[in-house]
Amino acid sequence: MNLVSCSLNAFKLIIWPALMALMIFSGVAQAQAQAEYPNRPVKIVIPFPVGGLSDSLARLYAKELSDRLGQPFIVESRPGASTNIGAAYVASAPNDGYTLLVTTIATNALNKWSNRPLSFDPHGFSEIGMLGVNTLYVMVGANSPYRSVQDIVKAAKENPQGLSYGSFGIGTPNHMLAEMFKQSAGIQKLTHVPYKGASDSSVDLMAGRIDFMIDGATINLANSGKLRALAVTFPKRWPTQPGVPTMAEVGYPDVTISTYFGLAAPPNTPPAIVERLNAALRAISSTPDIEKRLLALNVMPMSVSRQEATSFMRQQSEKWGPLFKSLELQDK
Numbered sequence: 426m427n428l429v430s431c432s433l434n435a436f437k438l439i440i441w442p443a444l445m446a447l448m449i450f451s452g453v454a455q456a457q458a459q460a461e462y463p464n465r466p467v468k469i470v471i472p473f474p475v476g477g478l479s480d481s482l483a484r485l486y487a488k489e490l491s492d493r494l495g496q497p498f499i500v501e502s503r504p505g506a507s508t509n510i511g512a513a514y515v516a517s518a519p520n521d522g523y524t525l526l527v528t529t530i531a532t533n534a535l536n537k538w539s540n541r542p543l544s545f546d547p548h549g550f551s552e553i554g555m556l557g558v559n560t561l562y563v564m565v566g567a568n569s570p571y572r573s574v575q576d577i578v579k580a581a582k583e584n585p586q587g588l589s590y591g592s593f594g595i596g597t598p599n600h601m602l603a604e605m606f607k608q609s610a611g612i613q614k615l616t617h618v619p620y621k622g623a624s625d626s627s628v629d630l631m632a633g634r635i636d637f638m639i640d641g642a643t644i645n646l647a648n649s650g651k652l653r654a655l656a657v658t659f660p661k662r663w664p665t666q667p668g669v670p671t672m673a674e675v676g677y678p679d680v681t682i683s684t685y686f687g688l689a690a691p692p693n694t695p696p697a698i699v700e701r702l703n704a705a706l707r708a709i710s711s712t713p714d715i716e717k718r719l720l721a722l723n724v725m726p727m728s729v730s731r732q733e734a735t736s737f738m739r740q741q742s743e744k745w746g747p748l749f750k751s752l753e754l755q756d757k
Contacts (some may be wrong), residue, residue: 462522462698463496469688471527472511474504478642481722482556482686483527489709490702507596508532509541509634516545520691522698526550528654528687534742538749539596548742551699552735554706557724558685560659561599561641562669563606564652566631566638574656575673577637578610591626594619596749598684600641602658605637606672606680607749627652639696644723657683665720683741685727687734703731722750 433664447686449526469487472478480502487498503511508531518524526532528550537547571577592600600617607615618635620626623642629635630643631651639658644666646652660681662671672680688706690699709715710726717727729737 428672459738462493462701465523466497466499467497467523467525469500469525469527470503470511470515471500472503472505472508472529475502477720478559478724479529479686480525482648482719482724485718485722486556486688486706486709489715490705493705494701506541507536507539507594509536509543511545512536512547512550515689515691516549518691520551520694520725522690522694522702524691525553525702526689527556528552528689528738530682530684530741531596533687533689533738535596535598535749536743537600537742538746541596546692549692551692551694552731552738553688553690553699554703554731554734555710555727555729555737556686556688556706557710557719558659558683559641559656559722559724560663561602561639561682561684562644562647562654562666563656563672564630564640564643564647564654564659566633566639567651567653568633569636569646569653571637571655573651574672574677577655578612578635580614581610581615585614587612587616587617589618589622591618591630591635591638591640593622593626598682601745601748602639602680602682604752606677608748608751609677609679641723663723664725665723685737685741686724687738699731703734739741 445598447555464508471479471483480500483500487500490498503514507747508529510533512526515524515526533547534650536543565571566659571580577588590603592603594600600619603615623640626635626638627646628644630638643652647654654666656672656675657666657669658670658672658681660673663669672678710728714725
């Protein structure tokens, strides 16, 4: 028997069974770890600064997930680059279910089309489910001469310089929706004024330094009489603002948006872990107390399967691609 034959026999008799046993043991251990998930703290990354709506929403769900699943769910802020910093961090994290991401329409839908370089695939995450949906409003100052959306359109068409509107930056939802409004209404010119956040833009809106803004973060200022909401961009009237008409009702049915908050895991996270988290989210969203607390945040619960969440986000993404291309804001 030559040396090669001896080596092959040794591999068959000794090494191969050991390798098979190791593979079986590894598979059993992995399945057991998934069945016991979670068995240590879980991190939820929000791609925005602390104190905003996404932070409040993440902390609400983190507390409920901790109570239901028996391990701490800890919220961590990683803001910047229109959610891309936090998203990139989670995309490169281990796919074991212990690092999760709060996603938004920017993360999954809009940023795909922007000219920002991305180190991750916005559609590559393992989508878990939805935390809720919220909406934006066409807002003007309390002392604004514009009492309706039609007033804004009329003034913008009559003024050679157009009107000015605020946003939170190029490619953000309020910027894109204002541009969609411009196209739908046949307005030739609007001046875009980007801001870093809601506080600066709302001050200028109240002072009349910008003419209008399509925004949801400032709805409490409208409730207190400092701003005026002229229309809501949701497909139907919003439950906490029943007196505000929809954009469809005032003549612009295409100017709608369903801004959302989802929960995602890194790509290729085991389905058993994703399903366990989805079931917990759906149970939490279905409780009357949570629905009441979400509405207080201007959010409606959205209890869907992970497949439905993925489909919803893809549809939102495809809706905005043509507008990015028409404005030459994309690199594809």
